[in-house]
Amino acid sequence: xxxxxxxxxxxxxxxxxxxxxxxxxxxxxxxxxxxxxxxxxxxxxxxxxxxxxxxxxxxxxxxxxxxxxxxxxxxxxxxxxxxxxxxxxxxxxxxxxxxxxxxxxxxxxxxxxxxxxxxxxxxxxxxxxxxxxxxxxxxxxxxxxxxxxxxxxxxxxxxxxxxxxxxxxxxxxxxxxxxxxxxxxxxxxxxxxxxxxxxxxxxxxxxxxxxxxxxxxxxxxxxxxxxxxxxxxxxxxxxxxxxxxxxxxxxxxxxxxxxxxxxxxxxxxxxxxxxxxxxxxxxxxxxxxxxxxxxxxxxxxxxxxxxxxxxxxxxxxxxxxxxxxxxxxxxxxxxxxxxxxxxxxxxxxxxxxxxxxxxxxxxxxxxxxxxxxxxxxxxxxxxxxxxxxxxxxxxxxxxxxxxxxxxxxxxxxxxxxxxxxxxxxxxxxxxxxxxxxxxxxxxxxxxxxxxxxxxxxxxxxxxxxxxxxxxxxxxxxxxxxxxxxxxxxxxxxxxxxxxxxxxxxxxxxxxxxxxxxxxxxxxxxxxxxxxxxxxxxxxxxxxxxxxxxx
Numbered sequence: 001x002x003x004x005x006x007x008x009x010x011x012x013x014x015x016x017x018x019x020x021x022x023x024x025x026x027x028x029x030x031x032x033x034x035x036x037x038x039x040x041x042x043x044x045x046x047x048x049x050x051x052x053x054x055x056x057x058x059x060x061x062x063x064x065x066x067x068x069x070x071x072x073x074x075x076x077x078x079x080x081x082x083x084x085x086x087x088x089x090x091x092x093x094x095x096x097x098x099x100x101x102x103x104x105x106x107x108x109x110x111x112x113x114x115x116x117x118x119x120x121x122x123x124x125x126x127x128x129x130x131x132x133x134x135x136x137x138x139x140x141x142x143x144x145x146x147x148x149x150x151x152x153x154x155x156x157x158x159x160x161x162x163x164x165x166x167x168x169x170x171x172x173x174x175x176x177x178x179x180x181x182x183x184x185x186x187x188x189x190x191x192x193x194x195x196x197x198x199x200x201x202x203x204x205x206x207x208x209x210x211x212x213x214x215x216x217x218x219x220x221x222x223x224x225x226x227x228x229x230x231x232x233x234x235x236x237x238x239x240x241x242x243x244x245x246x247x248x249x250x251x252x253x254x255x256x257x258x259x260x261x262x263x264x265x266x267x268x269x270x271x272x273x274x275x276x277x278x279x280x281x282x283x284x285x286x287x288x289x290x291x292x293x294x295x296x297x298x299x300x301x302x303x304x305x306x307x308x309x310x311x312x313x314x315x316x317x318x319x320x321x322x323x324x325x326x327x328x329x330x331x332x333x334x335x336x337x338x339x340x341x342x343x344x345x346x347x348x349x350x351x352x353x354x355x356x357x358x359x360x361x362x363x364x365x366x367x368x369x370x371x372x373x374x375x376x377x378x379x380x381x382x383x384x385x386x387x388x389x390x391x392x393x394x395x396x397x398x399x400x401x402x403x404x405x406x407x408x409x410x411x412x413x414x415x416x417x418x419x420x421x422x423x424x425x426x427x428x429x430x431x432x433x434x435x436x437x438x439x440x441x442x443x444x445x446x447x448x449x450x451x452x453x454x455x456x457x458x459x460x461x462x463x464x465x466x467x468x469x470x471x472x473x474x475x476x477x478x479x480x481x482x483x484x485x486x487x488x489x490x491x492x493x494x495x496x497x498x499x500x501x502x503x504x505x506x507x508x509x510x511x512x513x514x515x516x517x518x519x520x521x522x523x524x525x526x527x528x529x530x531x532x533x534x535x536x537x538x539x540x541x542x543x544x545x546x547x548x549x550x
Contacts, residue, residue, distance in 0.1 A: 003208045005115065006275060008150035009092060009107040009128065010140045011085075015045030018084045019074050019334070021136045030068050034061055035076040044076045048138060077335050078104075079328075088137075089278060095128060100277045106154075108147060110275045121205050144206035144214065147275060148267030152215055152222035152241075153204045215267060216242030223263045229256055241267070282318065285376035286310045293332050293369020297361050300329070300373070304357060307375040308350035315377060321346035324379035327357055329364050330372040337364050342420045344411035344444045346381045352409060359416045411443050420444040433503065433511070434460060434518075434546065458498050458520070461530045461547030467510075470543040476533050478519050484545050490524040497533075513541075520549065 011017070015033040025031060030050040032043045041061040043050075053068045064071055081104065089107055092099045095118070098110035111124065118124040125141045132139035142153030206214035215222065218241050221230045233256070238244055244252065244264055253261045265271040288303050304327065315322055326340045341356035364370075414423055423443040429436050437460070472482035478494045496519035502511035513534035521529045530547035 003112070004110070004145060005112050005121070005208070006144060006147050006150045007096070007109040007111045007124075007128075008102065008142045008147070008154040009109060010142075010151075010154045011088070011105050011132075011137055012140060013045055013047055013051075013138050014085065014105045015076060015081050016047045016050070017137050018081060020047060023074075023334075025072070027136070030055070030071045032064065032071055032073050033076045034073045035078075075333065075335050079336055079338070086278075091135075092128075095124065098275060098277050100275050102151070106151075108150070108275050111143070122202055125204065140204075142204045145208060145211050146267055146269045147273045148224065148263065149206055149211045149215055149269075151224060152218055152267060153206060156218045156222040157204045157214075211268060212245060216240060216245065220244065223260070223267055225260060225263060229260055232256065233260075283376065284311060284314050284318070284320065284322070284380060285374060286314070287372060287374040289372050290370065293366075293371050295366035295369050300361055300364070300370070301354075301358060303373045304354060304375070305350075307373060308353055311375050311377060312348040312350050312353075315348045315380065319383055320377075320380040321348050321383045322353065322377040322379075323381055324377070325353055325357070326376050326378050328374040328376070329366070329370045330374070331367050332369045332371050333367060335367075339363050340378070341416055342379075342412070342444060344408040344415065344420070345405060346383065347405075348383075352405070352412070356412055356416045359413070407448070415444055431503070432457075432500065434464060434500070435510075458495075458518075459549075461528075462550045464530075464547040467532075467544035467546045470531060470545050472543040474541050474543075476517060476535075478521055478531065479543075482543065484529075489527070491521060492524055493522045495520040500532075513544075518546075 016031050019025070019033065020027055020031060027047065028049055029047075030053050031047040032050050032055065033045040034041045035044040043055060043057055043059045043061065043064055046055055046057060050068065050071065053071075055064050055068060055071070061073065085101060085104070085107075089099050089101055092107050092109060096109040096111045096114050100108050102108040111121075115121045115124050118127050121143055125143060128141055129139050140154050142150045142155070142157060144150040144153055219239060220233050220241060220243075222241060223244075225233075233239070233244075238247070241264075244260075245268070249261050252264075262271060266273045286307050288307055290303070294300065294303070307327075311322070311325070322343065323346045324340055324342045326338050328336055328338045330336050339357065339360040341353065341360065343352065343356070347353075411420075411423055421442060421444075424440045425443045425446065425448070426438045427441050427446065427449045429439040431437060468484065470482050470484045472479040476497075478491055478496075480491045482489055482491070497517035498519075499515060499517050501515050502508060513536060515535045516532040517535070518530060518532040521531050523529065528549035529545055530549065531543055531545050533541065533543055535541050
């Protein structure tokens with residue numbers, strides 16, 4: 001069986017190059033994608049020309065404009081970038097059938113047994129980068145026996161680490177010391193270099209069984225560590241991956257946490273890290289391109305009336321029903337806004353979906369206008385098919401409306417307002433314990449229980465709470481006077497006892513008091529309380545109050 005070979009494909013300028021391709025911009029001009037962070041705009045993705053001008057991701061936009069006045073910017077559209085990465089994942093299946101997404105800007109391929117089809121591993125990497133360049137994309141590749149090793153080689157191998165900026169590992173030292181450290185090589189106290197473009201494919205290939213030697217000269221940031229851990233390791237002089245390989249695992253875990261040891265073992269192959277390809281699924285979506293931008297709510301509803309019947313027809317043809325639908329509004333400035341609606345019962349009736357989406361239309365800010373609408377069923381469920389002959393469409397819709405879906409429509413409307421997870425319903429529980437005799441289920445993902453089972457036990461209190469201690473003599477029979485919640489009570493009548501034993505097959509900490517004798521107690525104040533006497537198993541016996549009758 002051939003050794004497992006993993007290829008990491010990284011697109012360092014995915015967001016910027018997507019917009020350059022779409023808007024046909026000049027690739028030689030500096031271009032950046034900007035994202036909002038509170039009250040400030042920062043650079044999210046940069047074109048190679050912008051990187052050459054000294055700009056960097058995460059830099060404030062005002063500083064970038066001061067450094068490069070000719071910088072052209074666009075707002076970030078994260079969902080569109082994710083969709084573009086999914087498209088690239090399908091494109092990468094020409095090199096391997098086992099492709100998955102790796103973060104927001106990378107792909108991971110299992111190329112075991114595929115490299116000979118392209119003339120070897122180096123030829124495969126060169127082919128991938130050549131095809132990506134033809135698409136107008138910058139791609140960096142790495143190949144190793146492990147997923148972590150391939151990720152490190154794609155982002156950190158084959159570059160000049162001497163060009164490093166002053167960094168955070170020396171921020172606490174004097175100014176002169178920081179100045180000297182900034183000029184030092186990163187292996188002698190300077191800042192570890194950031195990920196830079198690699199050079200030749202051979203520098204990014206770890207031969208079979210040589211992952212240790214290939215990763216040893218790389219900085220510790222190549223292990224996919226968080227910045228805080230990377231800084232702490234640098235301060236201690238552990239700057240290369242090779243410096244960590246020979247360290248005791250127990251000491252590293254105690255000082256830096258188990259995450260460092262896990263990442264190190266994953267990169268070296270001691271801990272398996274499988275590549276999970278995305279399952280191709282059938283998408284149920286339709287879109288409407290508009291000749292002129294729209295911005296009125298009535299215009300959006302008119303477009304929705306054209307999209308909903310198409311989507312419901314697509315679902316009916318495949319025997320599916322929509323549980324969650326999402327309406328995407330693509331604005332003229334290149335951004336996208338979306339709203340979602342969830343049904344309490346899956347369905348394909350446009351009359352049930354339209355009111356839910358109409359309730360959330362105020363959340364969309366059209367800005368300068370909307371030039372395209374897209375409706376997608378993001379979550380669908382199978383519907384049972386019945387062979388009852390031909391039924392006209394109008395009669396099918398009447399049958400759906402008359403099938404007792406009024407409660408489900410009410411739950412869906414309430415869920416659109418407060419969230420579907422906030423609406424619950426009670427179902428009978430399969431337990432004889434009072435607090436477990438009923439269970440709370442989500443109303444959107446459960447059916448009504450119908451009729452509750454006939455009760456053969458004495459009545460239960462209207463209000464039930466956690467047991468509260470009662471000051472009374474430790475005798476099995478109720479006392480004529482007892483104290484509860486800081487007040488003295490006088491016993492008028494008592495009905496009981498009802499003995500309830502704990503579930504011995506569960507280790508329930510609330511029932512460590514052992515068997516309980518429950519009493520319905522009426523006091524001189526008119527209170528009807530539910531008291532019980534705990535006979536004591538792991539704890540001492542005593543009286544407690546757990547509920548109150550109406």
